Amino acid sequence: MSEKSASLIPVLIASSLKPAKDTRAWGKLGLSLRETGLYRLSFMGFSQLPLKNCKDENYYTSLSSTHSIWGRIFSQIKFVRVLLKIRPKILICCTYEFLPSASFFKRLIGYKLVYDVQENYVKNLELNPNLSKEKRGQATSIIRRMEGVGGVDLFLLAEKCYRQEMPDKSPYLILENKYAGEIQDISSFKFPERTGYNFLISGTLTPAFGTLEAISWFKEILKEYPNSSLKIIGHCTLANFRIELQRACENVPQIHLNPSVFAIPHEEIIAEYSDVDFAFLPYQNREAIKDKMPTKLFESAALGVPVLIGGNPKWLEFLKPFSGGLPIDFFDLANATTQFKAALNQEYFTQNPPASILWKSQHQDFITAISSL
Incomplete structure (x- = not known):
């Protein structure tokens, strides 16, 4: 490791089911931090294929199959191993599943814990037609327990409405899912009459x-x-x-x-x-x-x-x-x-x-x- 790399602040951005190069976690949060030149970034997330590391940027696989119950359980062990290996100064959890472990190991490792609230997971259960009322109730209880752990230093809210929907998540910063690029230069237009669009x-x-x-x-x-x-x-x-x-x-x-x-x-x-x-x-x-x-x-x-x-x-x-x-x-x-x-x-x-x-x-x-x- 170079002298410059050793001086960088270690950051882990972790998710269980989201891709390791997730649009938001990697493409927005991660790249924004990388631009500062102050952080050594590590990402953990879903991937079917082995992930290649690059300069000052490391990747870890949480899951290779989203349909494996044992894989979901083992991902918790993988997460803890990565925590103990990297010993980050800042940990950003992008799904609730890692929050209990993140909260437990915070005092041991000494990082600041950030929870990136990408969804209102309880409300989203209403959109799944395959869930019975009983299963929805069980899932709601699990999510609320996991999200209710202590030790979160900052909540990143992906929607403005989450402030009203989840008032307990504080202190917070609203970071909407805006476009991570530039606005194309385009003149006003109307569509000509065609036989297809x-x-x-x-x-x-x-x-x-x-x-x-x-x-x-x-x-x-x-x-x-x-x-x-x-x-x-x-x-x-x-x-x-x-x-x-x-x-x-x-x-x-x-x-x-x-x-x-x-x-x-x-x-x-x-x-x-x-x-x-x-x-x-x-x-x-x-x-x-x-x-x-x-x-x-x-x-x-x-x-x-x-x-x-x-x-x-x-x-x-x-x-x-x-x-x-x-x-x-x-x-x-x-x-x-x-x-x-x-x-x-x-x-x-x-x-x-x-x-x-x-x-x-x-x-x-x-x-x-x-x-x-």
Whole structure:
């Protein structure tokens, strides 16, 4: 180890189920810390393949299979081993599963503990149709016990609404899932009349996120715009829902379906935006969703891709100043073509989105908060 490397402050950013190179943990938190030149970074997370270390950056695998119960248990032992090996000065836990161990070993190792609250995990249980009331109650109890451990020095909240939903998480810093890139220079535009348009659904694929409704809506659009295409790419953890999606897309060559069992590298999803006319956010207006700001909103705005949303007032308020998209009733199949024609007549990106949609607008707040620890 070089003299410079030895002087760096060791930081471990750890998760059990999230990828080791997670979009937020590695691509935002990690890279922001690396830019300062003050920290030696280590990451722990899910990976099917062996991870290669690089200069002042080490990687550790928590799990290689998300469906293994024994793997989930053994990941706790792996986590403790990594803690004792690295002996970090700052530990950032990105999921609740490692919090009990992190809290227990804090006094022994002497690190500052940060909990990156990426989800309201209790509320998210409502979105899983496979959970019975009894199982949901058991999972809620486990999550609350794990998140209720002591010793957390700072909570990073990925959504503004988490401040009201989880008032016990304090002290806190709100760090939204904004776009970790630059805003593309784009002039205002309207779509010319064509026989086809390209659509994209990306990210997590679940019933509550409206994917099936969007597929049905797209099939109606095909009747008048037969050369259109719909790409569906994302992480789909529910096996039954993957089967439903495949059935919904059967015999429709214009739909390109990629429902991955594992999280898809973020750069692959961003690349899909390159030839897209519209992005879909057909989320159902559920209690667990309605106050959140999906990463796709920030990404689409920065990349100059109009978004067709499911009528969420908060999202519409976000898009309206720069004409970044329109609300669509994805359940109203009878008027699908009429609604889409109205969308084609809209002028988009009449002004540039604000710099506040970018991750770098929060960068200094994050660095300052970590430095203060």
